[in-house]
Amino acid sequence: MHKDIATPLRTKEILKKYGFSFKKSLGQNFLIDTNILKNIVEHANLTEQSGAIEIGPGIGALTEQLAKSSKKVTAFEIDQRLLPILKDTLSPYNNVKVIHGDVLKADVKKVIEEEFADTPDVMVVANLPYYVTTPIILKLLTEKLPIRGIVVMLQKEVADRIAAKPGTKEYGSLSIAIQYYTEAETVMVVPKTVFMPQPNVDSAVIRLTVRERPVVEVKDEDFFFTLTRSSFAQRRKTILNNLTSQLPDGKAKKDIILAALEKSNIDPTRRGETLSIQEFGKLSDELFLDFTGNALS
Structure with a gap:
């Protein structure tokens, strides 16, 4: 031994x-x-x-x-x-x-x-x-x-x-x-x-x-991760403020972000840390076309 x-x-x-x-x-x-x-x-x-x-x-x-x-x-x-x-x-x-x-x-x-x-x-x-x-x-x-x-x-x-x-x-x-x-x-x-x-x-x-499949099905994984990273850029900021300041052309597209949040039933004054992965998935799918310009194949 x-x-x-x-x-x-x-x-x-x-x-x-x-x-x-x-x-x-x-x-x-x-x-x-x-x-x-x-x-x-x-x-x-x-x-x-x-x-x-x-x-x-x-x-x-x-x-x-x-x-x-x-x-x-x-x-x-x-x-x-x-x-x-x-x-x-x-x-x-x-x-x-x-x-x-x-x-x-x-x-x-x-x-x-x-x-x-x-x-x-x-x-x-x-x-x-x-x-x-x-x-x-x-x-x-x-x-x-x-x-x-x-x-x-x-x-x-x-x-x-x-x-x-x-x-x-x-x-x-x-x-x-x-x-x-x-x-x-x-x-x-x-x-x-x-x-x-x-x-x-x-x-x-x-x-x-x-997992056999990811916890949420999203249209575009890269955009989903970009969105989640942007949502936590400054932890004290609201989800709306973070996305407006972090996403490309976010300031110009503030209305689009606001509409997507409402459509996803997410209060724009919430902070990123309160959102579940499912909520991020929903929001990502709502915003994906507006920020990547890719038509879904």
């Missing part, structure tokens, strides 16, 4: 052996608590028939637990210095592949087709570097990958925003963008003490289950 990677002692041993120093620019914080890692993996509901994609495996602490719980793990690691370490720490597992590269630039769909051809159930499970959490999650969702869902550790504050409900101060365009594609829930809160080095903030694990 080899010792788990995710203990303070073993982590220090590995870092010392390779003379590894943390790079702040890469947001490296390694988990040193095996129970928490096992918990994260449990929330992904993997079986022997599942594939797991990991982003930022570090020295392999989470990778190891994924390898034990799934058929195959493919991990993206951007830091070249970690490749020899991973080769060493993950040598007991023959079902792990590490790809050296930036997941934001990778063709993830192609990787899934190549690596998981015989594993129809694929989950993304990762302890994400905080500075790129949102772009990574949005990339995975907007590319409509054949995955069941995403279980990721991220900054608690971002997790709160992702899972937020209308009418709360955390609710915003990020909540809508992610809940449009998935059902989002925070499954655990993680103290900063279980990381090396310790980050300045608490973390949380969020589970995103991909």
Whole structure:
């Protein structure tokens, strides 16, 4: 039996052996608590028939637990210095592949087709570097990958925003963008003490289950997201003021915006944070032709 990677002692041993120093620019914080890692993996509901994609495996602490719980793990690691370490720490597992590269630039769909051809159930499970959490999650969702869902550790504050409900101060365009594609829930809160080095903030694990179809059917997704972002540009402003100042030619089209709000049964004095995704969907469809000029094919 080899010792788990995710203990303070073993982590220090590995870092010392390779003379590894943390790079702040890469947001490296390694988990040193095996129970928490096992918990994260449990929330992904993997079986022997599942594939797991990991982003930022570090020295392999989470990778190891994924390898034990799934058929195959493919991990993206951007830091070249970690490749020899991973080769060493993950040598007991023959079902792990590490790809050296930036997941934001990778063709993830192609990787899934190549690596998981015989594993129809694929989950993304990762302890994400905080500075790129949102772009990574949005990339995975907007590319409509054949995955069941995403279980990721991220900054608690971002997790709160992702899972937020209308009418709360955390609710915003990020909540809508992610809940449009998935059902989002925070499954655990993680103290900063279980990381090396310790980050300045608490973390949380969020589970995103991909919906079979988006939560609302809209005529144009790009315009829908433009509209939601515009609605939260200045949180204290009303929906009417935000859209007038943010949408292209909004000032000239104020009457059109007002009419669309009325048609959608949305009081123009409401703030963006009080609108449900369904209300945004309705409004988006009302305004779409006036702001994109595309006749519906």
